[in-house]
Amino acid sequence: MNSKMKLPILYSQRSHQTRDLAISFLMQQGVENPNCISLAAGLVDPMTLPVGDALQAASRVLETEESGRLALQYGTTQGSAELREELLKHFASLEGSDVASLGIDETQLIATTGSQQLLSLVCETLFDPGDICLVAGPTYFVFAGNLAGVDARTVTIAADDDGMQPAALDHALEQIAAMQELHRVKLIYVVSYYDNPSGVCVSTERRKEIVDIAKKWSRDHRILVLEDAAYRELQYDGPVHSSLWSFDDSRDQVIYTQTFSKTFSPGIRVGFGVLPSDLVGPICDRKGNEDFGSANFNQHLIAETLRSGVYKTHLQKVRAGYQEKRDAMLAAADRYFSDIDGVTWVTPHGGLYVWMSLPESIATGFESPLFKQAVKNGVMYVPGELCYAGPAEDRPSHQMRLSYGVQTPDGINKGMERLAEAVKSVVR
Ligand SMILES: Cc1ncc(COP(=O)(O)O)c(C=O)c1O
Missing domain, CATH: 3.90.1150.10 (Aspartate Aminotransferase, domain 1)
Structure with a gap:
């Protein structure tokens, strides 16, 4: 040879x-x-x-030996406690709530490397080959790639100017149940605000309906809803919508994810998820296999921008x-x-x-x-x-x-x- x-x-x-x-x-x-x-x-x-804002935040993080060392050390797989505390406050304010009334605490928050990492972790944690995910048509094409990567089957649900159509979702689940395949359905994926690619926002009525449909068809196992709210804070006009997550009183049905990529900097690669409590362990185990924690320094940087009000401005x-x-x-x-x-x-x-x-x-x-x-x-x-x-x-x-x-x-x-x-x- x-x-x-x-x-x-x-x-x-x-x-x-x-x-x-x-x-x-x-x-x-x-x-x-x-x-x-x-x-x-x-x-x-x-x-x-935000070059200036990032420089200022980085200087604050590195201002004292103590704060600098904390940020420059390995963090935890779930994410910095300081960041998750700030995220909880931030999430509460988006929900028009206070932290105490949210019905969750920071143990249900996870910091990820962009929200993309959470999308990928959810796929790897939930899907065996042939399991089913329901998605809107059209949908975020990178997530379609995540699903293909774990050999999941996708069922496309018609969408219009108010987002995924609940009647079509219900009908699809009915058909899947009739084919004795309900046990393969793991997830309904919804980009709830200003969708990529369609730009549409799911209407308030539909948010509730989609969560109710997920509950209705959760017979022997939970069919989770993955709410991708990547563009939530890039609102220019139109009505303010509560999340799908907010319509799930159990706090067990919806996985919520958001990112600082679109609103602050994609280079910092910080996103976060709000998870049903029993999903936190499996997702963190999987994430631990990959990175045992997203960049700790970047998490401290985002925490600082949230704390100081720089993010809001x-x-x-x-x-x-x-x-x-x-x-x-x-x-x-x-x-x-x-x-x-x-x-x-x-x-x-x-x-x-x-x-x-x-x-x-x-x-x-x-x-x-x-x-x-x-x-x-x-x-x-x-x-x-x-x-x-x-x-x-x-x-x-x-x-x-x-x-x-x-x-x-x-x-x-x-x-x-x-x-x-x-x-x-x-x-x-
Ligand atoms: C709908 C949607 N979700 C998630 C992401 C992932 O973004 P990031 O990983 O930067 O948070 C994007 C990026 O374009 C997106 O459009």
Whole structure:
């Protein structure tokens, strides 16, 4: 044998279950087309990143030998007690409650490496191959990848401008029960505020209904609801909604997760979860296997920004900036798309995305004439079909996720103009 020949690596079955790398493709397109305006990237606005605030918080954390050493040491798997205490207060204020009335304490909070880690830990802790998760269509595509990674089956539930449809959820569970498969249903996943990708917020009535349906079908085991509230604090207008979690009086049915990535800094990678008490141990055991605790220093940094009020002040600035960009994208949608037949879009009251639907005959995927024309025109978007779980042939393919996070209002306007030209060229 040629001594230079590489022997193959024998990968695990699980490693083959990772979904195709759509994000890598989009990034490559961005590199190959440097003048392209990306309405695809879901990154936060670089101009909002709180360099001064982070420096100030880091200085405070390192101000004394004692506080500095505490932050620079290993922490605990569940997360810093100081941070979890601040998180509990923060969560209570979002719920319009005080800590004492929440019905939980900090032992049910976990600090994670972004909220993404909690999504992944929940999948690994709950799913055996073939177990079932119900998700909205469309849904957060990275979570669909997490589910594929543990070989879970997904059942897509129709959603509209008020989010996942409870009647469709109930019906799906009824069908699953009729097929004697209810024991395989572990989780209902809901992005409850300004969904990625659809921008919609689940209405208050539906929040309660979804929790009630999870309870109703929890016969021999609990069907948990995973409430992903990643965009909760990026609200610009519209009604204020209580969480799905708040409709679960038992505090046992809903896993709640949130992040500081969108509102403060994704580089700090701090997210958190509120867990049913009996899930804390299994999730921490799993997390312990991975990292025995998220970056302790970063947790102290976030605790300091919450404690000092710096977070609140920063959030106001971030919201104002994104609201301007959201308005720029909606104005451009009106300006350039309203004369194209069959084009509709969702008006988001928060978050980072506008979800646009084209006539069903117009495909938006990477291989479609539209995507190629868009790149030629100098603009990129996320094809909607990437944002559905389940087999490719069952996914709608005429939608687009448009992000306004990164571009300036001028860039958004220009990008939307280029995209409309591309759409018009394939509609004709
Ligand atoms: C709906 C949703 N959930 C979770 C995440 C994970 O974010 P992070 O790990 O940075 O907290 C994202 C990131 O884009 C998201 O859009």
